[in-house]
Amino acid sequence: MDIWMTLKKAVSLYPDKVAVIDGEHKFTYAQVAERIQALARFFQTQGIQAKDRISILEVNSHVFLEAYYAAAGIGAILNPLNYRLSARELAYIIKDSYAQWLIANTEFASVVRQTLTEAPSIKGVLWIGDQPATNIDCSCYVYEQILSSHFGLFEPIRISENDIAHLYYTSGTTGKPKGVILTHKNVCLHALGTIAELRLDSTDVWGHIAPMFHLADAWATFAITWVGGSHVMVGRFDPESVMATIQKDRITLSNLIPTMLNLMIKHPAVKSYDFSSLRVILSGGAPIAPELVRSIIETFGCDYIQTYGMTETSPYLTLSILKDHLRHLPQPEQLWYKSKTGRPFITVDLKVVDDKGQAVAADDRQVGEIWVRGDTITPGYWNRPEETQQAFFEGWLKTGDLAVVDKEGYVNIVDRKKDMIISGGENIYSIEVENVLYMNPKILEAAVFGVPDEKWGEAVTAAVVLKPGETATEQEIIDFCKQHQASYKAPKSVLFLKELPKTGSGKITKKALRDRYKK
Secondary structure (H helix, E strand, C coil): CCHHHHHHHHHHHCCCCEEEEECCEEEEHHHHHHHHHHHHHHHHHCCCCCCCEEEEECCCCHHHHHHHHHHHHHCCEEEECCCCCCHHHHHHHHHHHCCCEEEEEHHHHHHHHHHHCCCCCCCEEEEECCCCCCCCCCEEEEHHHHHHCCCCCCCCCCCCCCCEEEEEEECCCCCCCEEEEEEHHHHHHHHHHHHHHHCCCCCCEEEECCCCCCHHHHHHHHHHHHCCCEEEECCCCCHHHHHHHHHHHCCCEEEECHHHHHHHHCCCCHHHCCCCCCCEEEECCCCCCHHHHHHHHHHHCCEEEEEEECHHHCCEEEECCCCHHHHHCCHHHHHHHHCCCEEECCCEEEEEECCCCCECCCCCCCCEEEEEEECCCCCCECCCHHHHHHHEECCEEEEEEEEEECCCCCEEEEEEHHHCEEECCEEECHHHHHHHHCCCCCEEEEEEEEEEECCCEEEEEEEEEECCCCCCCHHHHHHHHHHHCCHHHCCCEEEECCCCCECCCCCECHHHHHHHHCC
16 A cells, blocks of 8 residues: 555546646646656656655645655655745754755745755755746756656556655654654555545545645545545635635635634625535634634535644544434534544544543543554654654553543543643633633634743733724623633733734644743
């Protein structure tokens, strides 16, 4: 079982079907396969061999999909890079992975030049677009030119399903990014799992809206290809352009981050677009407020599934798909389940355990840590044996996420271990407070975190972004929270910001907020 097999299946069954729509570019599966094989042939001529690393710095595009498959065909390891990182951060990742080639969009030429001064392992750069006028001390080629000169027969190499396919870098306990290893088996079994869980088939049109350098979206590259569906590329997220693309290209499903969905459903032009092609919207990357789920279902007129996962788990661990007997519940109760983190994904074993490693009661109240195992779980971190050992216990990956579980087996995350606030001896889960804040009609975005406090140990603090044209006072927000939950959980202070800090994948990052209060 390997990634190339998924492309081979699509080409054999759907050669003339539109595989990729990227702006004005449209490619059938036969055409995409020709382009991928040309790219693979080029890398072979440059001496790239099995297990060598290739990095890519690109927005969502057909090139990203082609790179994923070309690397798989030659047995190389693809290292997707977050294009929002600084040159110093990118250089660290390239040096740590010892990548030998870089595929990069010319819009990142300046940061690439700075990066490569600190990353001598790179032997060549393959530019997407015209070659930029920048001095780089290595071989440089233009993507479309090398494809046109390398078309021809290509034979993928034989690999083991346990060979490494991808290296995704994520935050490390030391503050330095660490490379998460995913094997061909991890990726392919996850793709099969999503095909079964989401009932994917050749009629599906996937919107690549969340960044393809992140597993919130990247997994669909392989699952949608395997079933012969179509890929629609959205280079960067913009609420109105995404809504227009859904209407124009008749997208049937996508996985977005709550921040993205929030900006779309609250956009003043949202009612002017046709979303009738959508059959389901998935949301992942962060917990979501029930009020936002209700608005998503009403706005898009389709089903909704909450997802939860990690880079280390390919990524899905749970989906909030309703069991059949739950579909007969009244709508408010169905919404309650849809807003939960979800029941275990088909490929994993999952349990919620206390500090002694014992399963917590399935009472939707007792809090424990989520542990998981299965064939879609990473074998470990790149060149980090100690961190790999610390992450596992007797084959179980310790996620660091705190959750409760109910009698139906649905888990619900209450916080990350590091985001739980202990104030006056009480455990306060930031997500619980955020859910209340999102009930306020004046609030666009919200994040809750703890700051050091002499009296309380930690004080609950909220950072909020108001909707355009709205005004509110700190006391008004605090009083609103006290009206809807225990007063001790209400924020002690409120920051009003123009925007919340976000990671490269669009998730709100509380670390940047907490850092404001470090002494």
